[in-house]
Amino acid sequence: MKFSINKSDIVDVLSKIQGLTSRKSSLAITECIKIKAQGDNVHLAATDLETGYEGTLPALVEAPGVIAISAKKFYEIIREFPSTAIEIQETENRWINIGNKNVQFNLKSMNPDDFPDRPQIESIDFIEIESAALKDMIDKSLVIGGMGEDKKPHINGIWFERLTDQSPAIIRMVSTDGGRLSKYDFVCSHDMQLSAAESVLIPKKGLSEVSKFLGSKEKIQAGPYESYFVVKSAMEIFYIRMLEGSFPAYDTILFRDEGIDIEMEKEPFLYMLKRMSILCTDNYRAANFRFEDNNFIINAANPEIGDSTEDMIVEYAGQAFEAAFNPRLFIDAVNGIDDNLLKLNIITPKKACLINGAENSAYVCAIMPMRV
Amino acid sequence: MTRTTILHIDMDAFFASVEQLDNPALKGQSLVVGGLSGRGVVAAASYEARRYGIHSAMPIFQARQRCADLVIVPPRRKRYAQLSRRIMDRLSNFSPLVEPVSIDEAYLDASGCGRLFGTGRQMAMMIKQQIFEDVRLSCSVGVAPNKFLAKIASDFNKPDGLTVIEPDQVLSFIDELEVGKVPGVGTRTREQLSKLGVHTLGNVRGLSTDLLVRKLGKFGYRLMSLAHGQDDSPVTPDSPAKSFSSEITLDQDTRDRFLLENYLLAQAQSVGRQLRLHGKNARTITLKLKTSDFRSHTRSRTLNRAVNANEAVFQAARELLNRFVINLPVRLVGIGATSLQDEHAPAQADLFDETDGNRFHKWENLDRAVDAISERFGGRSVTRGSLTVSAKLRK
Numbered sequence: 001m002k003f004s005i006n007k008s009d010i011v012d013v014l015s016k017i018q019g020l021t022s023r024k025s026s027l028a029i030t031e032c033i034k035i036k037a038q039g040d041n042v043h044l045a046a047t048d049l050e051t052g053y054e055g056t057l058p059a060l061v062e063a064p065g066v067i068a069i070s071a072k073k074f075y076e077i078i079r080e081f082p083s084t085a086i087e088i089q090e091t092e093n094r095w096i097n098i099g100n101k102n103v104q105f106n107l108k109s110m111n112p113d114d115f116p117d118r119p120q121i122e123s124i125d126f127i128e129i130e131s132a133a134l135k136d137m138i139d140k141s142l143v144i145g146g147m148g149e150d151k152k153p154h155i156n157g158i159w160f161e162r163l164t165d166q167s168p169a170i171i172r173m174v175s176t177d178g179g180r181l182s183k184y185d186f187v188c189s190h191d192m193q194l195s196a197a198e199s200v201l202i203p204k205k206g207l208s209e210v211s212k213f214l215g216s217k218e219k220i221q222a223g224p225y226e227s228y229f230v231v232k233s234a235m236e237i238f239y240i241r242m243l244e245g246s247f248p249a250y251d252t253i254l255f256r257d258e259g260i261d262i263e264m265e266k267e268p269f270l271y272m273l274k275r276m277s278i279l280c281t282d283n284y285r286a287a288n289f290r291f292e293d294n295n296f297i298i299n300a301a302n303p304e305i306g307d308s309t310e311d312m313i314v315e316y317a318g319q320a321f322e323a324a325f326n327p328r329l330f331i332d333a334v335n336g337i338d339d340n341l342l343k344l345n346i347i348t349p350k351k352a353c354l355i356n357g358a359e360n361s362a363y364v365c366a367i368m369p370m371r372v
Numbered sequence: 373m374t375r376t377t378i379l380h381i382d383m384d385a386f387f388a389s390v391e392q393l394d395n396p397a398l399k400g401q402s403l404v405v406g407g408l409s410g411r412g413v414v415a416a417a418s419y420e421a422r423r424y425g426i427h428s429a430m431p432i433f434q435a436r437q438r439c440a441d442l443v444i445v446p447p448r449r450k451r452y453a454q455l456s457r458r459i460m461d462r463l464s465n466f467s468p469l470v471e472p473v474s475i476d477e478a479y480l481d482a483s484g485c486g487r488l489f490g491t492g493r494q495m496a497m498m499i500k501q502q503i504f505e506d507v508r509l510s511c512s513v514g515v516a517p518n519k520f521l522a523k524i525a526s527d528f529n530k531p532d533g534l535t536v537i538e539p540d541q542v543l544s545f546i547d548e549l550e551v552g553k554v555p556g557v558g559t560r561t562r563e564q565l566s567k568l569g570v571h572t573l574g575n576v577r578g579l580s581t582d583l584l585v586r587k588l589g590k591f592g593y594r595l596m597s598l599a600h601g602q603d604d605s606p607v608t609p610d611s612p613a614k615s616f617s618s619e620i621t622l623d624q625d626t627r628d629r630f631l632l633e634n635y636l637l638a639q640a641q642s643v644g645r646q647l648r649l650h651g652k653n654a655r656t657i658t659l660k661l662k663t664s665d666f667r668s669h670t671r672s673r674t675l676n677r678a679v680n681a682n683e684a685v686f687q688a689a690r691e692l693l694n695r696f697v698i699n700l701p702v703r704l705v706g707i708g709a710t711s712l713q714d715e716h717a718p719a720q721a722d723l724f725d726e727t728d729g730n731r732f733h734k735w736e737n738l739d740r741a742v743d744a745i746s747e748r749f750g751g752r753s754v755t756r757g758s759l760t761v762s763a764k765l766r767k
Contacts, residue, residue, distance in 0.1 A: 094686075176723060176724075178676075178720075178724065179721065179723060181723055253723060282655075283711075283713045285720070286717075303714075350721070352723060366723065368721040371720075372718075
């Protein structure tokens with residue numbers, strides 16, 4: 001096998017797949033990237049056994065063939081390579097020569113036949129969506145991470161739904177860590193074809209890897225296929241092994257008629273939260289929120305450090321309301337809202353506080369108080 | 373400024389002496405306190421046993437080899453704790469600044485107590501006398517201008533010793549002091565120092581701090597201060613517990629994960645109970661295993677929320693065990709709980725009913741009920757079914 005490739009064509013991809021290949025798995029071959037040279041292209045493949053990537057790049061192929069080579073070392077060599085054109089050649093006994101006239105690397109490689117097979121994906125009923133829009137959905141949902149080593153599927157994964165019985169149809173992602181939840185609706189344009197399908201649970205880890213590749217104006221395809229969630233563009237394909245399990249009922253949490261709405265300006269609230277979180281530590285994360293007589297007071301008292309208080313005028317005429325929250329969760333939520341005006345909804349100190357944009361409620365967060 | 377006077381009070385062969393006290397037939401006998409199985413280690417050795425070179429932390433079988441008519445007594449922790457409390461109470465009559473270091477040893481800051489109790493020596497004699505009158509046990513006391521020297525002094529003339537280092541004797545004392553006796557100087561450090569020609573702590577003063585720090589790291593600074601007789605670590609009473617733990621040496625080494633899990637369950641109960649007793653929650657759970665080659669292995673995990681339910685402690689420890697590759701049979705299992713926080717510290721509430729937080733909350737309530745029953749009717753009144761089964765299996 002022998003081909004020549006442009007550094008700028010490949011270095012970016014190699015950097016992005018490191019998240020997959022650097023993961024420890026039971027198979028040593030998953031630390032490798034598989035490269036297949038054929039025609040005018042090279043096909044790259046990487047996997048951590050849960051999430052797989054395949055992509056096609058232009059290359060000058062002199063002799064076709066397949067190799068499997070350490071993704072980390074290959075990336076480091078390419079990244080530091082002095083010239084644009086890089087020649088890659090299998091010499092003998094799986095030795096791979098990478099170089100140009102002046103620089104020569106010889107790397108051991110592995111048997112490409114050992115590389116895990118990828119699922120054969122036929123034509124599927126994909127959703128067509130702009131790459132940047134899907135990235136936005138994923139990134140907003142990933143703000144709520146999979147708390148540490150929690151094993152629960154609904155915490156490790158993002159719930160992916162299609163709401164086709166309404167017009168326009170909606171693609172929805174729901175994410176939770178057990179203490180808070182976010183919902184983001186992508187409203188489909190009328191020309192978008194969206195057929196009904198079961199909701200699925202996609203691992204957050206896999207989506208965070210996919211997100212690195214998204215962001216362009218290009219239309220891409222996404223959807224579940226057998227046990228995989230597949231994301232596909234013209235030159236690249238991802239398949240993420242979905243999680244088994246269901247998502248807890250969240251409707252009653254998010255969609256409620258009771259409670260009091262409070263409007264707030266985003267920027268001042270955000271800065272207030274940032275100040276109030278200064279005294280929050282890993283061991284003590286609570287700040288007291290109090291609404292009373294058109295006044296909003298946050299008070300954070302950390303027995304180990306000290307305390308802080310701040311107030312802000314809001315429109316609030318209801319009964320005095322008091323509950324403790326982790327301000328950092330509010331910071332995350334507010335950062336995901338695009339409107340300049342926020343709407344909070346509170347009921348009781350034992351129920352979640354809802355927060356979304358006053359105009360646009362495509363993105364809603366529910367944040368549970370802290371037990372004090 | 374008043375002169376600093378620190379006393380270090382160290383009970384003589386505490387566990388062994390208590391056994392001899394409670395059972396006069398054991399007086400004068402070579403005795404060790406430790407597990408009966410012959411697989412445990414010596415927790416304490418009477419002075420009679422020490423003459424055979426038996427010391428604490430020595431495996432029991434080795435101790436037996438050294439002394440044929442060695443008497444082995446199983447430990448009675450409750451009794452030791454009870455006496456320890458009485459002794460600590462006595463000490464607190466002398467000064468508000470008493471720092472218990474372990475069950476049988478404490479520091480006492482006597483600075484400024486001169487008008488009440490006289491010199492450090494006079495005070496130490498009163499303490500020794502009062503403790504003996506109260507619990508009929510002897511102790512050794514070191515009196516010195518700082519904690520470090522007080523500790524060394526108490527060890528100087530054991531048992532029933534009293535050693536006073538006056539401020540003007542500090543340097544000459546240090547000049548004579550074997551460097552290996554300094555806390556923190558182990559075999560390797562001693563070897564390194566020996567190569568530099570350092571044998572006594574006084575020799576250290578002949579080196580440059582630079583060289584010492586290069587050789588020993590941060591500890592070099594500490595050692596240099598000590599060599600100059602300086603140690604300003606304060607006597608801190610009631611320093612709150614930073615961790616709770618429980619461990620057990622098994623009757624037989626095993627690779628059986630099912631059996632190990634069962635032992636862990638018992639350790640989790642003990643750790644959970646200690647946490648609840650002290651009103652604490654722990655965020656970090658550590659699994660400790662000792663393999664048949666006597667090597668210790670620890671694995672720890674920091675949880676998303678602080679817990680004190682037995683079940684939560686157990687689950688975390690079990691997960692660590694599941695991930696541990698057992699290459700050699702295991703001889704000891706234990707669980708530690710650290711990153712403690714107040715149980716009343718605010719905790720994130722859960723959105724969904726069936727999540728861990730709520731489940732553990734229910735377990736915690738159950739545990740508290742069981743704690744209360746055990747308190748009234750004894751430790752074994754209520755226990756996990758699987759623990760009684762495994763107890764039978766082991767027999």
